[in-house]
Amino acid sequence: MATAGDLLAACLAAGAGPRGAAEAVGRSLEGTVAERLRQIAAELRLGGEPAAVWPRLAALPGAAGLARCMARAGISGAPAVESASRVAAGLRAERGRAATARARRAGVLVTLPLSGCFLPAFLVLGVAPVLIGLAGGLLGRD
Numbered sequence: 001m002a003t004a005g006d007l008l009a010a011c012l013a014a015g016a017g018p019r020g021a022a023e024a025v026g027r028s029l030e031g032t033v034a035e036r037l038r039q040i041a042a043e044l045r046l047g048g049e050p051a052a053v054w055p056r057l058a059a060l061p062g063a064a065g066l067a068r069c070m071a072r073a074g075i076s077g078a079p080a081v082e083s084a085s086r087v088a089a090g091l092r093a094e095r096g097r098a099a100t101a102r103a104r105r106a107g108v109l110v111t112l113p114l115s116g117c118f119l120p121a122f123l124v125l126g127v128a129p130v131l132i133g134l135a136g137g138l139l140g141r142d
Contacts, residue, residue, distance in 0.1 A: 001062040002095060004033045005088025012081045018074045019044040033060060050074025062091055
């Protein structure tokens with residue numbers, strides 16, 4: 001979603017309107033975001049109201065802010081470059097925080113398998129020979 005926001009902001013900065021930006025980004029990307037943007041552009045081209053069309057983008061995860069700023073730009077005609085860039089930056093930051101949280105969680109999850117493998121191996125290879133040697137020495141066997 002952050003890529004779509006960056007591309008929308010770039011199209012808007014280049015002078016395209018919200019409909020043209022949605023059309024261009026919809027053609028350049030793949031997946032559900034691109035499909036939704038193509039649908040929005042088609043509805044706007046046929047005369048759909050921006051207030052009714054852009055909220056359909058908000059149904060996608062993480063797209064509510066982008067849908068709001070594009071709807072506002074379509075209704076008022078105000079430039080949406082800065083707000084679209086801000087939303088895209090926020091989406092990228094959120095994706096980075098989620099990746100960091102997953103990496104931290106992986107460190108916790110790997111603790112159990114490591115302790116399940118290395119602890120028994122340490123006991124068998126490190127502690128058991130020492131105990132066998134001590135037992136042999138205490139029992140008088142050499």
